[in-house]
Amino acid sequence: MFSIYILTYNEELDIAACIESALLSDDVVVIDSFSTDRTIEIANELAERYPIRVVQHQFESHGKQRTWMLEAVSPKHNWVYILEADERMTPSLFQECSQAIQSTEYVGYYAAERVMFMGTWIRRSTQYPRYQLRLLRHGNVWFTDYGHTEREVCQGNTSFLRETYPHYTCSKGLSRWLEKHNRYSTDEAIETLRQLESGRVNWRELLFGTTEVERRRALKDLSLRLPLRPIVRFFYMYFILGGCFDGRAGFAWCTLQAFYEYLILLKIWEIKQVSNPTLLSPSIQPQLRDAN
Structure with missing residues (x-):
């Protein structure tokens, strides 16, 4: 047990x-x-x-x-x-x-x-x-x-x-999903800045990783460095992974994930533009200090 x-x-x-x-x-x-x-x-x-x-x-x-x-x-x-x-x-x-x-x-x-x-x-x-x-x-x-x-x-x-x-994943409704991922996007933006400054792509695990976990995490680190990330993610999920065969639900899911990527990029832009961290919400300030 x-x-x-x-x-x-x-x-x-x-x-x-x-x-x-x-x-x-x-x-x-x-x-x-x-x-x-x-x-x-x-x-x-x-x-x-x-x-x-x-x-x-x-x-x-x-x-x-x-x-x-x-x-x-x-x-x-x-x-x-x-x-x-x-x-x-x-x-x-x-x-x-x-x-x-x-x-x-x-x-x-x-x-x-x-x-x-x-x-x-x-x-x-x-x-x-x-x-x-x-x-x-x-x-x-x-x-x-x-x-x-x-x-x-x-x-x-x-x-x-x-x-x-x-x-x-969306059992509590689309509004709850949007509210939750709006919060998540801030954490993801800060983590993206950290990874771009100090992290690197593990090409060995990306190409020859022995488990799905290793390959997926290496792919995540690579995706942070790609231009046009929202468009790339939609194309990857909808066409390469085959989301087009998941019907209306697949199209909606891929669209939401692309929107989430765009929201992360907007949060990154916002963090970079705000020269005075006190203008950010109190919940974000400690994370931003850690990122710096």
């Missing part, structure tokens, strides 16, 4: 279904970032009937939130699966995870997401299979920040699961 941690912030539309999918485990922990909607109320109601713990911690960043969670909230079991509120655990994935944790060879496992958008699985334009580290041995995996997201630091070998998990 393994514990399941669920990360939440204003997830009232998803939290019940997410928790119910996780109840295959006898230790479910909700880590909430002080939601302002009914997320906590719903989680507490379910905690009265099921083996659920509900903990709140002020959000700083995705990497810091995960590391705090692993350090401050002790799991019942030696292995932990990290579940986002708009993702679901499935019986087949749970069974494979239960078998995987019997091995002493690995400290973490990557699982591929199935992005569900506009009522369908958009397989091609989402770079499927796109892996995220989800199952980990407690005490052997930590997280650092990278842009608006996180990257894992593993003290040992990792492997890949065959089963996938559904990710309902």
Whole structure:
């Protein structure tokens, strides 16, 4: 058996279904970032009937939130699966995870997401299979920040699961997606500036990487240096990856991702143009100081 941690912030539309999918485990922990909607109320109601713990911690960043969670909230079991509120655990994935944790060879496992958008699985334009580290041995995996997201630091070998998990990326509506990615674009702009100043493209991993994770991250570093990034991303996703075969949902997804890239470029321009950092919002100022 393994514990399941669920990360939440204003997830009232998803939290019940997410928790119910996780109840295959006898230790479910909700880590909430002080939601302002009914997320906590719903989680507490379910905690009265099921083996659920509900903990709140002020959000700083995705990497810091995960590391705090692993350090401050002790799991019942030696292995932990990290579940986002708009993702679901499935019986087949749970069974494979239960078998995987019997091995002493690995400290973490990557699982591929199935992005569900506009009522369908958009397989091609989402770079499927796109892996995220989800199952980990407690005490052997930590997280650092990278842009608006996180990257894992593993003290040992990792492997890949065959089963996938559904990710309902726009389940709370397009307005929520736009609001969330408007925030994300600021972090991505700052990370892009950092990478352009101090990073480099790992051509070996890009061309000869042994895993999808290595190749995708090297491709990400290369994409930061390309001109006309929004147009390039749309062309790459829609035509090269085959998003054109994902129907209307594929076209909408590729368009949104191209818009997101353009928003990042606008944020980069804004940061460069603002000579006085105090003109930026308080949440951006510490990140901008770190970037400098």
